[in-house]
Amino acid sequence: MTRLAVLGAGAVGRSVAELAAEYGYTVTALADSTSAAVAPDGVDVTAALADKAEGGALGDADPTDALTAEYDVLVEATPTTLGDAEPGFSHVRTALERDRDVVLANKGPVAERFADVRALEAESEGEVLFEATVGGAIPALATIDDLGPERVRAVRGVLNGTANFVLSRMAAEGLDYDHVLAEAQDLGVAEADPSFDVEGTDAALKCVILSNVLREADCDSVEELRERELTLADADVDGIRNVTGGALELAVNDGRTVRLIGEATREGVRVGPRLVPENGTLAVSGTRNIVEIDAEFSGGLAISGAGAGGEETASAVLSDVGRLG
Amino acid sequence: MTRLAVLGAGAVGRSVAELAAEYGYTVTALADSTSAAVAPDGVDVTAALADKAEGGALGDADPTDALTAEYDVLVEATPTTLGDAEPGFSHVRTALERDRDVVLANKGPVAERFADVRALEAESEGEVLFEATVGGAIPALATIDDLGPERVRAVRGVLNGTANFVLSRMAAEGLDYDHVLAEAQDLGVAEADPSFDVEGTDAALKCVILSNVLREADCDSVEELRERELTLADADVDGIRNVTGGALELAVNDGRTVRLIGEATREGVRVGPRLVPENGTLAVSGTRNIVEIDAEFSGGLAISGAGAGGEETASAVLSDVGRLG
Structure with a gap:
């Protein structure tokens, strides 16, 4: 079963985590900018999001733990940043260096550093897709x-x-x-x-x-x-x-x-x-x-x-x- | 290079044969209901269609020779028929029995005998796709x-x-x-x-x-x-x-x-x-x-x-x- 690490718990990251099971995927990590829930057998997404909604943390791990967790696909859904597209770009780099696939909702890396992303991808067994960065649900x-x-x-x-x-x-x-x-x-x-x-x-x-x-x-x-x-x-x-x-x-x-x-x-x-x-x-x-x-x-x-x-x-x-x- | 056998030389089959090279494919067979051009290294599509347009044959082979020719993908673009969906259905069967892939423009086999097509596909290493049967160019x-x-x-x-x-x-x-x-x-x-x-x-x-x-x-x-x-x-x-x-x-x-x-x-x-x-x-x-x-x-x-x-x-x-x- 495909394992997802979801970075970003805004509207998109949260929905990816909530819907993953419907698509047959397991969320092994879910992080926002201050905390993360990490579990190799699957994060309890509902509980983690409820904790966060009540003003707490998603889990007891650090956000960086999500990047080094066990996963097959990194879902990068942190806010779009311009210029160096950080920290999104570094997240993509880490996943590709681990030969993992990446799916972007964050526009920064492919709008501001497209060739850098492709260069990392060329050295990796992982692949980068980014449908969600253009037109939401539209399969452009x-x-x-x-x-x-x-x-x-x-x-x-x-x-x-x-x-x-x-x-x-x-x-x-x-x-x-x-x-x-x-x-x-x-x-x-x-x-x-x-x-x-x-x-x-x-x-x-x-x-x-x-x-x-x-x-x-x-x-x-x-x-x-x-x-x-x-x-x-x-x-x-x-x-x-x-x-x-x-x-x-x-x-x-x-x-x-x-x-x-x-x-x-x-x-x-x-x-x-x-x-x-x-x-x-x-x-x-x-x-x-x-x-x-x-x-x-x-x-x-x-x-x-x-x-x-x-x-x-x-x-x-x-x-x-x-x-x- | 992927080799195509194109059955049917109406508007769709003709265009598939004419455009194949643009997509990096070779046409190894092109047939209408009365004749076929077959060449393992690639049919001269322009010449075959010109011969047909002048009232001649596509080539000196029989239409059935196209089915047994060397190809990776059979493009079935003969006219849609209802009921038993023949002869399109038999063309699909022959290709799948040879473990070849099939792309349909002919609606008959998937509208009238969908389960029969899937049953043949389950026994084959070939796959059947049929985007062109629904809405022309629209990727439905x-x-x-x-x-x-x-x-x-x-x-x-x-x-x-x-x-x-x-x-x-x-x-x-x-x-x-x-x-x-x-x-x-x-x-x-x-x-x-x-x-x-x-x-x-x-x-x-x-x-x-x-x-x-x-x-x-x-x-x-x-x-x-x-x-x-x-x-x-x-x-x-x-x-x-x-x-x-x-x-x-x-x-x-x-x-x-x-x-x-x-x-x-x-x-x-x-x-x-x-x-x-x-x-x-x-x-x-x-x-x-x-x-x-x-x-x-x-x-x-x-x-x-x-x-x-x-x-x-x-x-x-x-x-x-x-x-x-």
Whole structure:
């Protein structure tokens, strides 16, 4: 039975741990930033999470004990960090050096240090998958892998549910940005500090990952990939803060609306508010995400689904574990 | 290098043969109903198809020679037949008895004799994949496989492009069924005898395949599957012939429209014209198809794309060949 070590006990890590048994996997370690529960025969996930919910620790082990525990797959679900992508990157390194597989929900390592991850993977018997880093439950990377990334010309879509919620409410109700953002914060759809979402950073990270996957298909070596990889700093990013209710009203009167669209090609990454047909494929509503994959021969595919949410994102993590075989 | 024997030289078989080299595969046999080109080092596909286009034969071999040729994967792209699903079923049998893999574009064997196919597969080292039988280029079965079919509760969608073209034109232009059907025939979107599409048979076959995949997840043995499998005869099917322009107009005035919706669950298969929201996910236009997958945890996914077309369907066949590993 496949054993998982889950790093991170936020919404995604918690859901992975809670759902693992449903998928036939055992959680042998579960860690947050201050403590860990480790048990070679399986952590009592319900008890550990209950202890934490009551203000206690997940268990009596240190977080680093989870990394050295017995496991087959490391699930890295700690918060995304930029730049050196630490501590997530070091977690990936440790697991690969132990010839273990890694499934990422944390975008940092593949958005900011893609070639470093691939270099470690090349030296390891372990493999790294990262479906959950792009579009939550949407199987974007699995589909690109099946189509063959070398045949994919572009990927574009709505990749941030918070920004999409704000724009679709503004358009539907004729309300202003500040009003709808406050509403989204009340509903828990937007964070107290919403800048990561509304400034386009989150969507840009996802597009950087997608572009890296496309670029990698053209590279013969990790060295070549290192020259061609993108990071967030290479992305052309514009958020939704300057989209006015008036601009949306004009668009709607013309049968169009505005969405925060991310586009990833071999050339680069662009994220910004764009006019799209009001009834078109890209005009998903609320927190829903959509990914359009433009590939040779297949005639264009669009996949929509939940772009966030603990359980939904966990389902992508657990599908990745299954794909590891 | 993976060697393909392609049976069937209609739009799909032809495209599979033409695109195989792009995917790194060699075509060692290509057959239609009267002749075959067979070459262990690779058929000259362009020349064989040119000969056929000029009214000649694909090659100097008999069609049955393709079945006994050297190949790793048999691509079964002969026309779908009902009932005993012959001759497609015997082609699958021969390949599996030789421990070869099979990729189906022909719906017959998995819609009408699903348990028989699985029984042969259980005795073989070969494997059978059939993405192209459901929704053309749309990766419905690959996604269900990744989600885990045991977690999929229902699959529904628009699964026939001809019927969808007719309904969406009727709704957009206020035209009657007979008028739009004639137009579709002129455009090559509908066949001279359109009954397979407009009566819902084609959509029902796809839903039967989907339901069989869901049912199989609950079975512990091929014997159990044999008791539970569905065939076309079990489907509840209603076509679009009785949808009037007046009914569509009423729907549109109410913010809705009509689509031929197929639904596959563990309980069974239903296909018929249904009212759907005019701007909703299921109201795709023209020949586009869409598949909604309702699964535990993932929060609902929808995949739209080209449901037919030689090249598009061939891309699903060739992705299946890749998934065989």
